[in-house]
Amino acid sequence: MLVYSEKVMQHFMNPHNVGEIPDADGVGEIGNPVCGDMMNIYIKVAKNKKGQKIIKDIKFETLGCVAAIATSSMVTEMAKGKTLDEAMKIKFSDVAKALGSLPPIKVHCADLAVRALQAAIENYQSKI
Amino acid sequence: MRKVYMDHAGAMPLLPEVLEAMLPYLNEIFGNPQSLHSWGDGARDAVEEARERVASLIGGSAEEIIFTASGTEANNLAIKGLARAKAEKGKHIIISAIEHFSVMNSARTLQKEGFEVTYIPVDGFGTVDPDEISRNIRSDTVLVSIMHANGEVGTVEPIAEIAKKFPEGGPVFHTDAVASTGNIPVDVKALGVHALSLAGNQFYGPKGSAALWLKRGVRILPLMDGGIQEGGRRPGTEDVPAIVGLGKAAELAQKDLPSRMQKLTHLRDSLINGVLSQIEHSILTGHPVQRLPHYASFCLKFIEGEAILMLLNSHGIAAASGSACTSRALKASHVLLAMGISHEVAQGSILFSLGLDNSGDDVTYILEKLPQVVDRLRQMSPLYSKFIKAQKG
Numbered sequence: 467m468l469v470y471s472e473k474v475m476q477h478f479m480n481p482h483n484v485g486e487i488p489d490a491d492g493v494g495e496i497g498n499p500v501c502g503d504m505m506n507i508y509i510k511v512a513k514n515k516k517g518q519k520i521i522k523d524i525k526f527e528t529l530g531c532v533a534a535i536a537t538s539s540m541v542t543e544m545a546k547g548k549t550l551d552e553a554m555k556i557k558f559s560d561v562a563k564a565l566g567s568l569p570p571i572k573v574h575c576a577d578l579a580v581r582a583l584q585a586a587i588e589n590y591q592s593k594i
Numbered sequence: 595m596r597k598v599y600m601d602h603a604g605a606m607p608l609l610p611e612v613l614e615a616m617l618p619y620l621n622e623i624f625g626n627p628q629s630l631h632s633w634g635d636g637a638r639d640a641v642e643e644a645r646e647r648v649a650s651l652i653g654g655s656a657e658e659i660i661f662t663a664s665g666t667e668a669n670n671l672a673i674k675g676l677a678r679a680k681a682e683k684g685k686h687i688i689i690s691a692i693e694h695f696s697v698m699n700s701a702r703t704l705q706k707e708g709f710e711v712t713y714i715p716v717d718g719f720g721t722v723d724p725d726e727i728s729r730n731i732r733s734d735t736v737l738v739s740i741m742h743a744n745g746e747v748g749t750v751e752p753i754a755e756i757a758k759k760f761p762e763g764g765p766v767f768h769t770d771a772v773a774s775t776g777n778i779p780v781d782v783k784a785l786g787v788h789a790l791s792l793a794g795n796q797f798y799g800p801k802g803s804a805a806l807w808l809k810r811g812v813r814i815l816p817l818m819d820g821g822i823q824e825g826g827r828r829p830g831t832e833d834v835p836a837i838v839g840l841g842k843a844a845e846l847a848q849k850d851l852p853s854r855m856q857k858l859t860h861l862r863d864s865l866i867n868g869v870l871s872q873i874e875h876s877i878l879t880g881h882p883v884q885r886l887p888h889y890a891s892f893c894l895k896f897i898e899g900e901a902i903l904m905l906l907n908s909h910g911i912a913a914a915s916g917s918a919c920t921s922r923a924l925k926a927s928h929v930l931l932a933m934g935i936s937h938e939v940a941q942g943s944i945l946f947s948l949g950l951d952n953s954g955d956d957v958t959y960i961l962e963k964l965p966q967v968v969d970r971l972r973q974m975s976p977l978y979s980k981f982i983k984a985q986k987g
Contacts, residue, residue, distance in 0.1 A: 478904065484974045495976070501918040502926065502937045503898070506976040527976035529941070531900035531919035535974065571924060 471566035474536040481539035483546070485525045492590025496582040498574065503530035505538055505582040511550070511590055518549045526582070533572035537561050537579040550587050556580055597910040598956045602888060603745060603773070603947035604914055608839070609798040615842035616800065619835040627832050628823065637834045644841025648805055651844040652771075652790060653781035660806045660824045661837050665772035665793030666696035667817075668806040671828065672768045672789050673700035675814040677709060677737045680766065684734025685709045688765075690722050690751075691932040692744055697770055698928075701739075714740070719881040720749035720933045728759035735765045742785070743774035746916050746929045746945065747880030748889025750774065757786025766812060772796055772804070776847035777886055778855065788812050794836070798950070799843030803836040854950060858887040861948050861957055865890045868961040873968055875981075879930065879943065888949065893935060894942040896978035897971040902944055905967040911960060916943040938977070 470478070490508035497504045505528045512522035524546050526538040541561050545553040558577040562568045568576060619640060625633030627641045645656040662668045677687050689701050691713045701711045712730050716722055722740055731738070738760075743750045753769050760767060768789040771780050775790075776797025782790055789812065794803035808814060808827075820829025847854075869876055875895040894902065899915025906913055914920075916927030918941060926940040946960065972978040 475904075478901070479908065481974065486979055501924045502941045503919070504976050527974055527979060529896060529975040529977050530898050531917075532904050534898070534919070535901060571922065 470532055470536070470569070473564075473566040474533065474568065477536035477539040477565065478532045481535055483525050483539065483542035484527070486527060487523060487525050490586075492586040492588075492593070494582040494585030494587070494589055496578055496585055498530075498578050501530075501574075503534045503575065503578060504528065505530070505534065505578055507538070507542065507579075507582040507586040509545075509586045509590060514549070518551075520547060520549050521545050521553055521587075522547075524583075524586075526579075530575065530578075531572070533568055533575040534578065536565060537568075537576040538582070540564050541576075541579040541583050545583055550591075554584060554587055556583065595910045596959055598952070598959050599912045600946040600948055600952065600956070600960065601912040601914050602949035603796075603945065605801070606795060606798050606949055607951060608800060609843065609846060609950075611846060612799055612839050612842045616835045616839040619838050623834075627834065628821075637832070640838050640841075641832055641834060644837045644844075647841040647844045647848075648792070649807070651780070651848045652775065652792065652807055653783050654790075654807045655810070657825075658807050658810055660808060660828050661832065661840070662804045662806060662828055663802050663833065663836075665694075665770070665791055665796070665804045668772070668791035668793070668804050669694065669696035669770050670700050671806050671814070671817055672770075672791055672808075673697055673737070673739055674704060675817060675827075676766050676768060676789060676812070677704050678707075678815045679813040680736035681707075681709075684732075684736045686712070686732055686735045687737040687739070688712045688714060688727060688730055688735060689739045690714045690716060690741065692716050692720055692746075692929045693739065693741055694745060694770055694772070697739055697741070716749075716932050718934050719884075720744055720747050720879075720929065721881055721884065722751050722756070724752055724756040724759050727756050728761070731761060731764055737766050737768065739768040739770065741773070742769045742771035742780065742790075743778070743886050744880065744929060745773040746927055747891045747933070748773075748886035749881040750778065750884045750886065752884075753785045753787065760786075773886060776843065776851075777858075777888060779851065782807055782809070789814075794840035794843045797843050797847045800836050800839040802833060803840035803843075805840065855887045857950070858948050861952055861954065862887060862890050864954065865946060865948070865957045865960065868957065869964065872961060872965050876968075877939075879933070879935070888947050889945070890948065891943070891945040893930070893939045894944060894968055895939055896942065896975045896981065897968060898941045899943050901971055902942070902967055905970065906963065909963045909967070911963060914945045914947070916945070917941045
């Protein structure tokens with residue numbers, strides 16, 4: 467079995483923001499053809515006091531390994547409350563770094579989580 | 595926390611009698627079996643006694659046993675050594691699509707040497723069709739290798755039936771019996787094979803103890819060049835403690851096989867029935883009847899194996915999985931795919947391999963924890979929520 471960092475295990479054992487937002491403003495669905503993992507990210511968008519669009523609520527559903535679940539949890543935690551522009555700029559290396567470390571063969575899981583977030587934002591933008 | 599070890603396919607504990615038999619050969623009886631003095635005699639006698647016991651377990655003769663350091667080595671020696679010894683006669687070999695990597699990758703090496711390899715498919719239970727093999731035997735086929743039992747799903751292959759359909763003077767027939775030997779009856783004459791691989795660590799012997807049984811008169815080329823040990827077919831100073839452990843494990847397996855099988859089959863069936871009845875959308879992988887007595891293998895839909903293993907581990911339970919995420923290569927098990935299981939379903943693969951140290955309480959504990967683990971992962975699975983929505987219409 468792979469050795470995961472304490473932070474990864476925390477997010478795997480107690481993932482944040484799990485679930486679906488039925489009336490989501492944007493949905494990102496990403497599948498990984500390499501391993502068969504799947505991630506859905508749901509966002510609710512609102513305006514802050516400055517009138518900027520922010521991610522007011524975010525949830526995820528993930529079919530995947532420990533790393534896939536932990537990176538989903540971390541990316542939703544990082545994106546929550548951020549403006550859409552800021553959220554779009556989150557890189558997979560930021561997620562991996564926030565988790566302490568990821569085994570090299572699991573780095574693509576963080577990439578998957580970031581792409582699901584971006585897909586959710588793009589989905590929202592395509593609708594307005 | 596309760597601890598339940600159900601990954602005996604991965605590693606088995608040594609039986610106390612095996613350890614006890616080995617200890618003197620790690621201590622005072624340290625001689626080299628090839629030496630011509632009394633120190634060597636003690637070691638040589640032990641090696642030859644072990645050879646008798648291993649041969650007896652599989653119904654062969656002692657001089658037909660070649661000790662190796664692993665099942666992988668026995669398979670490498672068989673596939674490459676047998677094919678190369680017959681290369682002048684032909685360069686075609688046949689293996690199944692669900693062989694162990696040691697057979698698969700040996701065949702790939704032979705391919706680079708100019709051999710042609712035919713892969714025989716399996717059905718949904720992982721069973722090879724004997725007719726499919728006889729249909730593919732050609733005049734230049736020099737070797738057929740079909741495993742006796744699969745190490746991922748436990749399906750036992752119809753080896754004796756396959757052997758019966760071999761043409762007169764046909765190719766050499768090898769079977770990888772690493773997963774089966776010591777766990778179900780294995781008799782080289784009843785199976786009708788020319789070569790058979792076995793490994794002690796699959797029946798409570800030490801790791802690093804294995805053998806290739808090679809029928810008298812069948813030619814093989816060694817993988818390594820060296821001295822005269824094992825008749826020159828596998829040179830290198832004998833690993834006396836490992837060989838002694840293998841011999842003891844073989845003796846015990848032969849004596850206790852019926853009671854072991856009875857116990858394990860009972861535990862296995864209660865685990866299989868429990869999982870299939872308590873966990874929705876779970877399927878048994880492998881053959882429902884022709885399967886190893888200690889193998890309970892499943893695919894649990896909508897979730898992934900590594901996550902299942904980690905949550906089980908947090909409850910003190912050890913199991914294994916053939917999911918893509920658990921493999922270093924990020925590839926789903928070739929065995930599950932060959933059985934027609936989709937990549938998606940193969941992701942939820944889980945194998946509980948039982949052992950003599952397990953009890954009915956262990957099965958009860960798994961049946962208490964596994965449904966919770968599965969529920970928890972399905973609650974976060976996009977496939978599962980999609981499925982539930984579709985069901986509601």
